Amino acid sequence: xxxxxxxxxxxxxxxxxxxxxxxxxxxxxxxxxxxxxxxxxxxxxxxxxxxxxxxxxxxxxxxxxxxxxxxxxxxxxxxxxxxxxxxxxxxxxxxxxxxxxxxxxxxxxxxxxxxxxxxxxxxxxxxxxxxxxxxxxxxxxxxxxxxxxx
Numbered sequence: 001x002x003x004x005x006x007x008x009x010x011x012x013x014x015x016x017x018x019x020x021x022x023x024x025x026x027x028x029x030x031x032x033x034x035x036x037x038x039x040x041x042x043x044x045x046x047x048x049x050x051x052x053x054x055x056x057x058x059x060x061x062x063x064x065x066x067x068x069x070x071x072x073x074x075x076x077x078x079x080x081x082x083x084x085x086x087x088x089x090x091x092x093x094x095x096x097x098x099x100x101x102x103x104x105x106x107x108x109x110x111x112x113x114x115x116x117x118x119x120x121x122x123x124x125x126x127x128x129x130x131x132x133x134x135x136x137x138x139x140x141x142x143x144x145x146x147x148x149x150x
Contacts (some may be wrong), residue, residue: 056104
């Protein structure tokens with residue numbers, strides 16, 4: 001027994017069980033996005049159409065490296081950087097994607113194929129990106145147990 005009556009009590013309160021295991025679908029989604037980004041990076045770097053990818057294409061590759069890091073962290077319950085980093089990153093990537101797709105995107109070729117092709121393309125892009133935003137939001141704002149483990 002310690003003779004100091006003013007010493008604060010101590011207890012072992014560390015979490016011993018591992019974080020929640022994610023569904024296999026999050027892991028499949030991560031690998032789908034990873035492969036898609038690798039193909040996109042190869043296309044931007046090789047530039048097969050001779051269109052000379054612009055600075056926004058290279059910046060997009062850098063940003064999506066961070067998106068992949070967060071998706072991996074979410075799918076496999078791993079911590080990367082800090083929770084605050086992902087909280088700031090989430091709205092930034094959301095605004096970036098809106099700008100990159102709708103303002104910087106080249107929709108002329110798709111529009112030449114018709115309105116239906118344009119709408120279907122847009123719906124597919126949005127449907128594929130919604131899980132990304134869900135994962136990024138959860139990783140930064142909802143994963144309290146993951147960020148508290150030591």
